[in-house]
Amino acid sequence: xxxKIVAGxxxxxxxxxxxxxxxxxxxxxxxxxxxxxxxxxLIPSYIYLEKMKSYLNNTxxxxxxxxxxxxxxxxxxxxxxASMLKSIGVDYCLLGHSERRQYxxxxxxGLSEKLYRLIENKLTPIFCxxxxxxxxxxxxxxxxxxxxxxPALDLxxxxxxxxxxxxxxxxxxxxxxxxxxxQAQEMHAFIxxxxxxxxxxxxxxxxxxxxGGSCKPSNAQELFTCKDVDGGLIxxxxxxxxxxxxIANSFTK
Ligand code: PEP
Numbered sequence: 001x002x003x004k005i006v007a008g009x010x011x012x013x014x015x016x017x018x019x020x021x022x023x024x025x026x027x028x029x030x031x032x033x034x035x036x037x038x039x040x041x042l043i044p045s046y047i048y049l050e051k052m053k054s055y056l057n058n059t060x061x062x063x064x065x066x067x068x069x070x071x072x073x074x075x076x077x078x079x080x081x082a083s084m085l086k087s088i089g090v091d092y093c094l095l096g097h098s099e100r101r102q103y104x105x106x107x108x109x110g111l112s113e114k115l116y117r118l119i120e121n122k123l124t125p126i127f128c129x130x131x132x133x134x135x136x137x138x139x140x141x142x143x144x145x146x147x148x149x150x151p152a153l154d155l156x157x158x159x160x161x162x163x164x165x166x167x168x169x170x171x172x173x174x175x176x177x178x179x180x181x182x183q184a185q186e187m188h189a190f191i192x193x194x195x196x197x198x199x200x201x202x203x204x205x206x207x208x209x210x211x212g213g214s215c216k217p218s219n220a221q222e223l224f225t226c227k228d229v230d231g232g233l234i235x236x237x238x239x240x241x242x243x244x245x246x247i248a249n250s251f252t253k
Contacts, residue, residue: 003208004224005164005231006248007041007064007126008238009094019048023055025241030059038231038248041092041126042238046080053089064092064126067100070113082121093118094233096128096148098170112151119159126164126233127152128212129191133171145187146194153198160199165209166233167191172213174235181222181229184211188228217243220250 014022023042030040043064044052053063069079085093095114100106111127118125129148131141145167152163167187169179179187188209196204211223212233223229231251237243 002206002230003039003164004037004251005039005041005208005210006244007043007092007166007210007231007233008244009066009097009212009233009235010042010044010238011066011099011235012045013239014044014048016048016051019044019052020055022239022241023052026061026244027055027059029241029245030061033245033249035245035248036251038251040248043092043094049085049090050088062092063090064094065090066094066097068093068095068114068118068123070110070117072117082117082123086121086123090123092124092126092164094128094166095125096151098128098130098168098173102170108147108151112154115151115155115159115163119155119162124162124164126166126210128166128168128233130168130170130173130213136169136171141187142190145191149191149194153194157199157203160195161203161206163207165191165195165207166212167209168212168233174214176214178214178216178219178223179211181226184223184229185226188226192228215247217246217250220247221252224251225253 041062041064049063065085069081073081096111115125131144135144172179191209192204195207208230210231210233211229215232215234216237
C-alpha cells in the first residue's frame with residue numbers, strides 16, 4: 001500500500017501572524033473533519049518552520065521545507081542545510097519545484113547533491129518534475145520527464161525508496177488550468193513505469209506520486225481517483241484551510 005499524501009506549498013506567502021492563523025485554522029478544520037489515512041504536510045517559508053512545529057505538536061501534521069542547500073555546512077551565506085532542517089523537526093523537503101528550476105536555474109547535478117544531503121539527514125525529498133506547454137506541444141514530453149527523473153533514478157535503490165515524486169505540469173501551476181484526469185493518469189503511469197525499469201515492480205508500486213497544478217476541492221476527487229495518483233501537491237488552494245482539508249478528504253480509494 002502506498003502512502004496517500006496531501007502537501008501544501010505556501011511558497012513566498014503570508015506574514016508570520018498569517019502563517020500562524022492559517023495553521024490554527026487547519027487545526028480547527030481537522031478537529032471537525034478527521035482525515036482518513038492521509039498524510040498531511042505543510043510547507044511554509046523557512047522562517048516559520050520552527051514556530052509552526054510547536055503549533056502542530058500532537059496533530060500528526062508534518063512539516064516540509066521548500067528547498068535545501070546542496071552543501072553540508074560551512075561558508076555558504078544565505079543557505080540552509082539539511083541537518084539544520086532536521087534539527088528543528090522538519091521531515092520533508094521539496095526539490096526541483098518548477099519555480100526553482102526557472103528562477104534559480106536548478107539542474108540535475110545540483111538536484112542530485114540535494115537529494116543525497118536530504119536522505120543522508122533522514123529527510124524525505126518530494127522531488128518535482130513536469131513539462132512546460134511548449135515542451136508538451138513540441139512532442140518532447142516523455143524525453144523531458146525522463147531527463148528530469150534522472151537524479152532520482154540514479155540513486156541507489158535504498159535511497160530511492162525514501163523519496164516521494166510529484167508530477168506538476170508547469171502549464172497548470174498557478175494558472176487555473178488543470179491536467180485532465182486522463183492526462184494526469186497517463187503521466188503518472190509513465191513515471192511509475194520508469195521507476196519500474198530502474199528498480200523493479202516492487203519499488204515502483206510502493207512509490208507515492210503526487211499530482212500538482214491548480215488542484216482544488218472541485219477537481220481533487222477526480223484526480224485522486226486515478227490509479228497512479230497518490231495525492232496532491234497544492235499551491236494556491238493550500239492557503240485556505242477549508243479548501244486544503246477538503247482536498248485532503250477527496251480520496252475515494
Ligand atoms: C505548486 O506550486 O506546487 C502548485 C501546484 O501550485 P498551484 O496549486 O497554485 O497550481
